[in-house]
Amino acid sequence: MSDFVEKLRAIVGDKGLITDEQGKHPYVTDWRESFVGNALAVVRPANTREVADVVRLCAAEKVSVVPQGGNTGLVGGGIPQEKGREIVLSLNRMTRITDIDPIGYTMTVEAGVILKTIQETAAAHDRLFPLSLAAEGSCSIGGNLSTNAGGVQVLHYGNARQLVLGLEVVTPQGEIWNGLRALKKDNTGYDLRDLYLGAEGTLGIITRAVLKLWPKPKDVATAWVAVPSPEAAVALLSGAHAASEDNVTSCELMGRQGIDLVLQHIPGATDPLSGRHDWYVLFEWSSTRARREGANAGGLREKMEAYLGEAMEQGLVLDATIAQNETQARALWALRENHTEASKKEGPSVKHDISVAVSKIPAFVTEGLAAMRKALPECRPVTFGHVGDGNLHFNCQAPAGWDKARFLPHAHAVNAAVYDLVVSYGGSISAEHGIGLLKVDELAHYRSKVEIDTMRTIKRALDPQNLMNPGKIVRV
Ligand SMILES: Cc1cc2nc3c(=O)[nH]c(=O)nc-3n(C[C@H](O)[C@H](O)[C@H](O)COP(=O)(O)OP(=O)(O)OC[C@H]3O[C@@H](n4cnc5c(N)ncnc54)[C@H](O)[C@@H]3O)c2cc1C
Incomplete structure (x- = not known):
């Protein structure tokens, strides 16, 4: 050795x-x-x-x-x-941004560049790279592309797969495929790029990428909204698309349990509303059209206020606050983004990164909470996530005072209860985090034989020695 x-x-x-x-x-x-x-x-x-x-x-x-x-x-x-x-x-030494093309709205980066650096570089050129998630200060673009990451703006811009034009990949044989094409149209045979995106490093190593950029929003409105139920949240989102003139860029749902964990574990976190409510929505609308200033001042904030006012009259909103500046907006976002960190500080949990059709979310939540409680009556459900994508982190925090050793024997029953339900809804057991090691057995169980066999065939063809991240996604 x-x-x-x-x-x-x-x-x-x-x-x-x-x-x-x-x-x-x-x-x-x-x-x-x-x-x-x-x-x-x-x-x-x-x-x-x-x-x-x-x-x-x-x-x-x-x-x-x-x-x-x-x-x-x-x-x-x-x-x-x-x-x-x-x-x-x-890839953490490969952190160069090798090209930025604001005219063509592209940026070429090495795989180890931290997501936040890409966002900041785009912003410095009056452009937007819309991938955004709570780990953006430490995750890398290579990891984002390899997991086909989602995050908080998927409903408007799409997930990582939709944000990339070209890739450079080192194959399991150590050859370099240069697919760094900044092309919007390229129908030249099988789409190798799409094969490597979301492959979690099992088919090759992404070393560079050409990313797509968007115009930087000039007007952003952020609101924290208490809603009576997930049903109200989905109805609120549905109407918001038209009310915002198709400018809804984020819509996150959170149950009260998660907010309580954030308030308990994250220093400086405060509840933006005075009352206690069961469900909250964090809304962000953004537009490339600048706010009107002066006598006729106005923009998205006013539109959002009018819409939330109407929604309140219809009983879809119980209370709400709209951020008046960026500092307030950041504080609202911190409440959402610190859910994962707060849950980790609280202790063991099992996480379900699931998706179902957006309109099925309310029924799924009702049935899912019942199923989870049936599997482990003492469990503490913590539900939050990207409701605009039909993607919830439908998690189960260990009962208070339970350590890993006591909790983990129950994980299988809780997982099965949730995943069986997800599948009965035509949903996915992994919406954005991928399969990794954690869900290899579940993937094999819940996806059809033909699907798993096809994945194995691809893996064997590209990596016949099974040396590239073995044991992840599918066993061959
Ligand atoms: C607090 C928190 C919040 C999160 N929120 C979200 C969220 O909202 N949405 C979301 O999608 N995810 C989220 N995640 C999960 C995670 O941040 C993403 O999966 C992210 O894309 C991983 O990037 P990374 O660079 O850390 O990858 P790693 O963890 O290093 O790797 C992830 C996978 O990609 C492979 N890989 C990494 N780099 C390469 C490469 N260059 N070539 C080939 N394979 C590679 C690895 O082998 C592994 O299988 C969150 C995580 C945390 C801790």
Whole structure:
């Protein structure tokens, strides 16, 4: 093994290699600390050529490669297995933005660039890169594309797959596919780009990408709205599309339990409304048309206020506040974005990143809460998420005072209750986080044989040695 490590060192140098246990620890442990694996080494190439050389060496030595970006994934996809002969290949030194083209609305980036840096670079050029999620300060674009990440603006701009034009990928054989085409139209055979997007590093390593940009919004209105039920939330969203002139960019639903966890665990968090309500919606409308200033001042905020006023008369809204400036808007967003962090601080939980058709959300929530409570009467459901995409984090927090050892034996029953229901609704058991290690068995159970067999056929064809992130998504 020391010979193999020295060969790695010859490719990436001392700066690109971590072999001591303490140094490897953060790379072999996931964000939730649910998965802890083992790696022969953590390898941090500086460019695509080094990635290709490392992968070729691993293919020759039959060592598996686990690509990793910011390691914020929630399904263990970027973590090596406990007993494998694996390296972690971290893209965190590949952080260059190699081209920005505001005229053509594109940006070309290396895979390790942090999402927030991409957003900020786009903004500095009066453009928008709309992918936005709570982990944006630490997740990387390579991880975002490999998980086909969703986030809080999917209902308007689409998920990661819709935000990319071209890719550069290192194949499991260590070859470089340069598909960095900034083309909106390109019907030249099978779409390789779409194959690698969302593949969670099982088919190759994304090393660079050409991203799409949008005009930067000039007018943004953000509201925190108490609603009587998920049904009211969905009706409120439905009417908002027309009322906002198709400018709804985010619509997030939260149950009170999650808000309570945020207020309890996140310093500085405060409840924006005086009363206690069971359900809340965080609304964001944004437009590229600037607000009118002066005597006739107006824009989205006024439109939103009028719409929420009407909705209140119809009983869809119980109370609401509209942010008057960016600081207030950020505080409202922090309440939503700190749900995952607050839940982690509270203790163990099982997470269900599910989706059903938007109009089916209310019925699903009612039935789902009942199913979860039937599976574990003491459970504390924490429901929040991207209701505008029909995607909820329909989570179950362990009963107060329960540790992992006491709680986890119940996880299977809770998962089965929720996922059986999701499938009966024609929904998905993984809307945006992917499959990773966490949901391999569930995927095999809930998807048809023909679907799983086709995935296996693709995997075997592209990675016949099964060296690229083995054991994730499907077992071959
Ligand atoms: C607080 C919090 C909030 C979150 N909110 C959301 C949300 O709203 N929406 C959402 O979709 N996700 C969310 N996530 C999950 C996570 O942030 C996303 O999955 C993100 O896209 C992962 O990016 P990463 O760089 O951290 O990837 P990693 O965790 O490093 O890797 C994720 C997967 O991609 C693979 N991979 C990474 N880089 C590459 C590459 N260059 N080439 C090939 N494969 C690669 C890995 O092997 C792994 O399978 C959240 C996570 C946290 C902690």
